Amino acid sequence: MNNFAEKLLIWFDRHGRHDLPWQQERTPYRVWVSEIMLQQTQVATVIPYFNRFMARFPDVRTLAAAAEDDVFSHWSGLGYYARARNLHRAAKIIVEQHDGVVPTTIEQISALPGIGPSTAGAILAQACNQRHPILDGNVKRVLSRYYGFTTWPGEKHTETQLWNRADELTPDKRVADYTQAIMDLGATLCTRRNPRCGDCPVENDCAAAATGQVHVIPATKPKRGLPTKDATFMMVQNSSGQVLLVKRPPTGIWGGLWTLPEVPPNENPAQWSHRVLGVALNESRTLPPFRHTFSHFHLNIKPIYSISTQRGHVMDDGAYSWYNLAETSKLGLPTPVKRLLQQLDNKETS
DNA sequence: GAATCGTGGCA
DNA sequence: TTGCCAAGATT
Structure with missing residues (x-):
């Protein structure tokens, strides 16, 4: 075993994380779900979501048989909702094509939606102790510093170098521990700030430590300012207190989730709602706007509260529906929408 | 290669 | 308040 792996494993035995939820009862299914949740998402954020998800969907067949909205509701607030849709799709594929057993070859597991090169390696290393390299944000940072790479890790050539180094350093034995060790090092010691x-x-x-470059490696991504967009969300209630929600198309922001109807720019909400949703508004008033920041733009959300006399279903394609506030928790709702519905709920219960 | 996709924590 | 970005994958 190479020097790097040996030292890392000794450190891991004493200082690594050994009590994460997905490290207990370490099945391919549990490791798989955890790795998907952990994509671009920190451990502390994932843990409560993982525990709730496992309580509701304890195995592949349960997940595959569930309604998509049920899956989304357990993902609501976690972000990157395509992960949930791909997870659900993959579960169905596993039931149909793999007899309900999570495949454990790198080719088969890489073919599932939502599983890229790093996640595939991580699942098989963690759950099956198979020797595969991983290259997530932690490993990129650790190896960039260790080898003194001063170029941005997202650059193609740099990323290829990092994959090669990651592969070289991965030992034949204790692969699961090694994989966890290098991520733990990046997450707890070799952090972006204050390592x-x-x-x-x-x-x-460590090359970066030797040359005093730890604080400038890894190089930061070329940045650009975030554009700001405006969106008007309608909060429409009927005389029963139900609220009108819209199921968004599967692609784009919040794909497949339910949100409040969004009024197009330069449209009169009253006319638009009647023409498009078939809902006539009795009274309307604007609520305080707030800003929601995405990875690539700011969204100024302007809520409008309205009363409608309409009951029952709107339209007939299932894309628009009235919901009682109490049952909205069963849907997949993005965070700012949950925030707005909470305001309605407070108004009713107070 | 570049753009897209969420949210919360941090300085 | 603002910018940065974390257990990446997909198009």
Whole structure:
């Protein structure tokens, strides 16, 4: 075993994380779900979602048989909702094509939707102790510093180099522990800001530490300012207190989730609602706007509260429906929509 | 290669 | 308040 892996494993035995939920009862299914949730999402955020998800969907067949809205509702607030849709799709594929057993070859698991090169390696390393390299944000940061790479890890050539180094360093034995160890190092010591080099087991071999470049590696992504967009959301209630929600198309922002109807720019809400939704508004008033920041733009959300006399279903394609406030928790709702519905609920219960 | 896709924590 | 970005994959 190479020097790097040896030192890392010794450190991991004493200082690594050994009590994460998906490390207990370490099945391919549980590891798979955890790895999907952990894409671009920190451990502390994932843990409660993972526990709730596992309580509701304890195995592949349960997940495959569930309604999509049920899956989305357990993902609501976690973000990147295409992950939930792909997870659900993959579960169905596993039931239909793999007899309900999560495949454990790199080719078969990589073919499932939502599983890329790093996630595929992570699942098989963690759950099956198979020797595969991973290259997530932690590993990119650790290896960039260790080898003194000063170019941005997202660049193609740099990423290829990192994959090659990651593969070289991955040992034949204790692959699951090694994989967890290098991620733990990146998450707890070799952090983006304020790294604790004094506690690092490989500080003596680290190029960035030797040249004093730890704080400038990894290089930051070329940045650009975030554009700002406006959106008007309608909060329409009928005389029964039900609220009108819209199921969004599967692609784009909040794909497949339910949101409040969004009035197009330069449209009169009253006319638009009547023409498009078939809902006549009795009274309307604007509520305080607030800003929601996405990865690539700011969204200024302008809520309008309205009363409608209409009951029952709107339209007939299932894209628009009235919901009682109490049952909206069963739907997949993005965070700002939950916030607006909470305001309605407070108004009713107070 | 570049754009897209969420949310919460942090300085 | 604002910008940055974290256990990436898909198009």
